[in-house]
Amino acid sequence: MAHTAIPQLLRGTARIFPTPPALLRLKYSALCYCTMNGTMKSKKKTDHLERTANNFRQEVISPAKVCGITNESETVKRLRLAVSNKDFTFKAGQWVDFFIPDVAVVGGFSICSSPGLLEEEGVLELAVKHTVHPPAHWIHTQCTLDSEVALRVGGNFFFDPQPADSSVNLVLIAGGVGINPLFSILLHVADFLRNQESEGNGYKMETVKLYYSAKNTNELLFKNNIFGLMNEFPGKITCSFHVTQQSSQISEELQPYITEGRISEKELEKHVSKDTLWYICGPPPMIESISKLLENFGVPTDCIYFEKWW
Structure with missing residues (x-):
């Protein structure tokens, strides 16, 4: 890597x-x-x-x-x-x-x-x-x-695996506009998956799980793009959307994908494994809290990558 x-x-x-x-x-x-x-x-x-x-x-x-x-x-x-x-x-x-x-x-x-x-x-x-x-x-x-x-x-925050690298799972955790670099990584993963299907060689991508938190559903960027990737690669790309200050009714088509409230410890803990890399981008307090939580779960610090946005 x-x-x-x-x-x-x-x-x-x-x-x-x-x-x-x-x-x-x-x-x-x-x-x-x-x-x-x-x-x-x-x-x-x-x-x-x-x-x-x-x-x-x-x-x-x-x-x-x-x-x-x-x-x-x-x-x-x-x-x-x-x-x-x-x-x-x-x-x-x-x-x-x-x-x-x-x-x-x-x-x-x-x-x-x-x-x-x-x-x-x-x-x-x-x-x-x-x-x-x-x-x-x-x-x-x-x-x-x-x-x-x-x-x-x-920037030193990136996902750029080479063909000979070991396969990994990714967990991407975004807060607000911190989705931007993680969406780039998600799209890059999709390119790897397409190449696997068409060429059968190169880097072998495992799964990616995106946790994305914003104030409300209007502030969840790239929703339709993300739904498209989930439908294109079922089981390989999954996403959990979270809203923390939703004041209006959540639309029916979004309800199956939306959780009201912050990303929970229980959700993250189930992804802990030796073959998982964690990428986090969002407000500094969120990053500090989640990074500390992952370390408490026993995730090595060299498997946790983050970028702060003020």
Whole structure:
């Protein structure tokens, strides 16, 4: 499994980047604090570059053009970005530094599409919640089709098994917009399963279980996509949706999949095994609570991966 830590590549100034002058003036700030397995330490909301300085970053910064905009929910826009640079690649679960001309803050957003989509169509997708954070605000108020931005891939939080690696089960645990990198991983798993069926070789994927918690059913992103994957791969891909502040009646078609209340200890404990990897992304208190719970269950820390989103 390609989960080993990667030496620090970046320091604290923008001048080291081989970018156009307009991008060199940008100050780094974003929404995420990413880490691998191991001990977590709380940290103040500091600059994005400071928070992610020890994370892997590709050297290449690629121009990209917005080629699709849809409303994933009332508060989340889903962007489709065409990337022309053939050297631009990413692993399922990673994020991008998001450079916007004339916006003096750089965003950090997890990719929610699969690496396969980039390979086949030259595009990737982001799902961005509306906040006052300048890059997110720009996406919701000024971004249009054909808007031009620049992207650079980073992050140590990913699932990238190689053909000779041992098969594993995955448990993905998402809180709110923390679904983004986990949805990318889920789509990547689906690609492995399709290849198993059509080619019969390569990495042998076992099962994946997604636990996804949000305030209400309107904030459960990618619902229809996830249902489609569950129907395509019954028994291989399963999902349990949780809502914590549902005020309206849950629609009849969603009721079989929805649990009101938080993800329980009992639900998670039944997945504990030596062949299971755990990926968690969401608010820091949720991650800290679940990581501690898994360790109490005896899950080795090198089988627990997490990414915090502030």
